[in-house]
Amino acid sequence: MNPDIIKYKTGEKILLKGNEAFAEGTVRAGCRFFAGYPITPQNEIPEYLSWRLFEVGGTFIQAESEVSAINMIYGAASCGARALTSSSGPGISLKQEGISYIASAELPFLYANVMRGGPGLGNIAPCQSDYFQATRGGGHGDYRIIVLAPDSAYEMGNFPKLAYDTAEKYRNPCMILADGLIGQMMEPLEFNFDFVDVEKIPSKDYVVGNCKGREMRVINTLHMSTDILEKHNWDLYRKYEKIKAEFTLFEEKYTDDADIIIVAYGTAARISMAAIMKGREQGIKIGLLRPITLWPFPEKIISQLAQKVGKVLAVEMNTGQLVEDVQMAVNGKAEVYFYGRPGGNIPTGDEILGVAKDALKMKNVEPGKINVLNKL
Amino acid sequence: MKVEITIDESLCKACAYCIEACPKKNLEFASNINKSGYHPVKVKDKSKCTGCGMCYQVCPEIAIIVENES
Amino acid sequence: MKRVYKRPEGLSKTIMRYCPGCGHSIVHRIIGETIDELGIREKTIAIAPVGCSVFLYEYFNCDSIQVAHGRAPAVSTGIKRVNPELIVFSYQGDGDLAAIGTAELIHSATRGENFTIIFINNAIYGMTGGQQAPTTMPGQKTTTNPYGRDPKLAGYPIRVSEMLATLDGPVYIERTAVNKAVNVLKTKKAIKKAFQLQVEKKGFSLIEVLAPCPTGWGISPLKACEYVDKVMIPYYPLGVYKDLTQVK
Numbered sequence: 001m002n003p004d005i006i007k008y009k010t011g012e013k014i015l016l017k018g019n020e021a022f023a024e025g026t027v028r029a030g031c032r033f034f035a036g037y038p039i040t041p042q043n044e045i046p047e048y049l050s051w052r053l054f055e056v057g058g059t060f061i062q063a064e065s066e067v068s069a070i071n072m073i074y075g076a077a078s079c080g081a082r083a084l085t086s087s088s089g090p091g092i093s094l095k096q097e098g099i100s101y102i103a104s105a106e107l108p109f110l111y112a113n114v115m116r117g118g119p120g121l122g123n124i125a126p127c128q129s130d131y132f133q134a135t136r137g138g139g140h141g142d143y144r145i146i147v148l149a150p151d152s153a154y155e156m157g158n159f160p161k162l163a164y165d166t167a168e169k170y171r172n173p174c175m176i177l178a179d180g181l182i183g184q185m186m187e188p189l190e191f192n193f194d195f196v197d198v199e200k201i202p203s204k205d206y207v208v209g210n211c212k213g214r215e216m217r218v219i220n221t222l223h224m225s226t227d228i229l230e231k232h233n234w235d236l237y238r239k240y241e242k243i244k245a246e247f248t249l250f251e252e253k254y255t256d257d258a259d260i261i262i263v264a265y266g267t268a269a270r271i272s273m274a275a276i277m278k279g280r281e282q283g284i285k286i287g288l289l290r291p292i293t294l295w296p297f298p299e300k301i302i303s304q305l306a307q308k309v310g311k312v313l314a315v316e317m318n319t320g321q322l323v324e325d326v327q328m329a330v331n332g333k334a335e336v337y338f339y340g341r342p343g344g345n346i347p348t349g350d351e352i353l354g355v356a357k358d359a360l361k362m363k364n365v366e367p368g369k370i371n372v373l374n375k376l
Numbered sequence: 377m378k379v380e381i382t383i384d385e386s387l388c389k390a391c392a393y394c395i396e397a398c399p400k401k402n403l404e405f406a407s408n409i410n411k412s413g414y415h416p417v418k419v420k421d422k423s424k425c426t427g428c429g430m431c432y433q434v435c436p437e438i439a440i441i442v443e444n445e446s
Numbered sequence: 447m448k449r450v451y452k453r454p455e456g457l458s459k460t461i462m463r464y465c466p467g468c469g470h471s472i473v474h475r476i477i478g479e480t481i482d483e484l485g486i487r488e489k490t491i492a493i494a495p496v497g498c499s500v501f502l503y504e505y506f507n508c509d510s511i512q513v514a515h516g517r518a519p520a521v522s523t524g525i526k527r528v529n530p531e532l533i534v535f536s537y538q539g540d541g542d543l544a545a546i547g548t549a550e551l552i553h554s555a556t557r558g559e560n561f562t563i564i565f566i567n568n569a570i571y572g573m574t575g576g577q578q579a580p581t582t583m584p585g586q587k588t589t590t591n592p593y594g595r596d597p598k599l600a601g602y603p604i605r606v607s608e609m610l611a612t613l614d615g616p617v618y619i620e621r622t623a624v625n626k627a628v629n630v631l632k633t634k635k636a637i638k639k640a641f642q643l644q645v646e647k648k649g650f651s652l653i654e655v656l657a658p659c660p661t662g663w664g665i666s667p668l669k670a671c672e673y674v675d676k677v678m679i680p681y682y683p684l685g686v687y688k689d690l691t692q693v694k
Contacts, residue, residue: 032528033524033527033528035523035524059527059528061523061527063520063553064549064550064552064553065549067517067520067549067550068517068520068549068550068553069520070520071513071514071517071520071521071524071550072520072521072523072524072527073524074511074513074517074520074521074524075511075520075521075522075523075524075525075526075528076524076525076527076528077524078511078521078524078525079524079525079528079529079532080528081528083524083528097514098514098517101513101514208491208509208510208511208525209489209491209509209525209529209532210488210489210532211487211488211489211508211509212488216458216506216507216508216509216510217509217510218503218504218509218510218511218512219510219511219512220503220510220511220512221512222500222501222512387461389465389466389467390466391466391467391660391667391668392467392666392667392668393467393667393668393671396626396668396671397626397627414466427449429449429451430627432451432452433451433627433630433631434472434624434626434627434630435472436462436464436466436467436468436469436470436471436472437461437462437471438452438453438457438471438475440451441450441451441452441453442449442450442451442452443448443449443450443451443452444448444449444450444451445447445448445449446447446449
């Protein structure tokens with residue numbers, strides 16, 4: 001490997017937008033193929049990669065559509081390359097067809113959804129409207145995607161390595177679910193992993209091309225026999241159960257003495273931290289459970305905390321999606337509250353502190369039922 | 377010149393392309409029925425086959441093998 | 447000199463499940479022969495479409511990928527950019543290529559991607575039961591044109607080769623047919639040339655093959671070949687539409 005292509009030293013402090021940090025992080029993690037289609041608020045990713053991949057001898061293609069881009073990824077991943085695409089809500093919807101095929105073919109690749117407001121064309125402001133789409137597979141058929149939710153430029157930059165390694169370990173697509181704020185915000189970060197030498201990534205025994213001396217290989221998602229497809233579905237199920245058991249990430253803050261736990265991810269989690277710190281100054285004890293993997297969902301820890309604390313507040317930038325997973329994890333054992341700001345609006349720390357105080361005051365609340373704290 | 381023509385009658389679906397293509401009109405349907413339910417094509421007179429391979433070219437089933445040593 | 451006409455090594459031993467008189471298997475065999483003659487089997491990847499030829503991955507004796515309807519040129523692009531030494535061909539019908547996959551086709555052609563598309567134009571959707579294709583002839587009856595295709599309601603057939611030849615990206619575009627021996631031989635020549643150009647890294651090529659679909663058209667195989675001659679070829683003239691290898 002030519003050392004000139006290593007742009008930043010490991011641990012070196014740099015200043016980048018979240019989208020740029022992510023783009024650099026993917027190249028650093030071994031990505032050498034990008035295909036995508038412009039859409040706000042993720043355009044810094046293809047723009048950055050258009051010159052950066054050129055520098056490292058990779059391929060950048062601006063495709064004619066998201067549909068085409070994801071199928072270019074299918075081809076590149078079929079050959080074993082660390083492939084990448086990125087988009088935002090409407091574009092991810094178009095990519096779902098291809099993602100379903102790649103999930104069925106069990107090929108690893110990475111994609112990012114830098115979420116914007118929806119449904120429809122919505123707007124280009126930060127939003128968390130695609131949680132359901134991300135965590136339930138998103139496309140047709142019965143499959144799951146590993147979903148990582150960064151809350152900073154640091155995580156945008158460093159998650160790609162974790163994402164590629166995990167995707168390849170389980171032969172499953174992996175996505176980064178960010179939002180317009182995480183993508184657009186510029187902040188200091190450093191890379192915590194060394195630049196990956198792509199020559200040293202082990203070759204995979206399922207990729208196509210160069211069939212010399214072996215049986216021909218077929219990458220296929222068509223299984224006309226119902227028995228064969230059922231077996232394939234159960235094989236995938238067993239893989240997903242294994243991922244659930246082995247790869248659930250979350251961050252806990254101030255949960256030891258908390259009277260209420262906020263569950264939030266990404267931008268909502270960051271702002272919730274501001275509310276928690278301000279609350280602590282006023283003697284109000286709020287804790288935070290931040291899921292880092294949205295699928296698999298950290299249901300065990302949420303269940304434990306809910307039973308200990310008794311009150312759980314989900315804060316989201318939508319009208320309530322993650323809160324349904326929280327409700328399932330709580331399983332009727334604690335009070336469940338929800339506060340949401342959809343449409344591209346972002347809650348303030350004071351707003352969140354206010355609703356947390358409201359929730360703390362509420363009595364005789366039916367456990368397990370979702371109590372919406374927005375004044376509608 | 378040695379010519380050998382072999383028809384795998386189990387593969388034949390009786391489209392008649394080879395009968396049409398044969399410049400010597402040396403192919404015809406057999407009276408028997410193959411396992412797929414078709415009257416397969418057979419060679420009328422092997423000694424008349426010139427080994428041109430036209431029947432092979434048009435056969436969708438690759439049921440005809442022609443060897444031509446000239 | 448010994449000439450042997452037999453099943454090429456490029457094809458697997460699996461028996462092809464096509465209807466009597468179908469043009470697909472003739473073209474499969476031609477591709478198989480081409481793979482043999484160019485000695486490229488070990489580095490070839492076949493891209494299977496959605497349509498009657500969806501099981502193509504069972505019929506070729508090389509690595510293959512089955513892809514979503516119409517997306518073959520995008521998948522081929524991904525493969526060739528990651529591994530330019532591989533030989534990639536996509537095999538697509540008229541619905542796959544000229545309806546749902548039009549964008550992928552045109553843009554891979556204009557980028558001049560170095561792979562080969564074999565386009566089977568039989569003017570109908572065979573696998574789904576004989577519905578209208580983008581290339582269905584005016585007046586032709588299909589299961590979704592019970593009164594015959596009326597261009598006023600259903601538009602005109604698309605001449606893919608002519609359309610692509612207007613682009614600067616492609617290097618070689620030819621339309622052939624497999625309705626009779628002489629046309630089969632010309633198809634072989636065209637397909638072999640297209641693969642040869644890919645081996646030489648010359649760029650994008652497409653061979654459009656007019657093929658009979660006796661079942662979909664509801665006529666006998668021989669009548670279907672006649673239909674190609676009398677109805678299709680006048681609308682879709684055979685010949686070379688672009689050949690940059692001829693340009694000095």
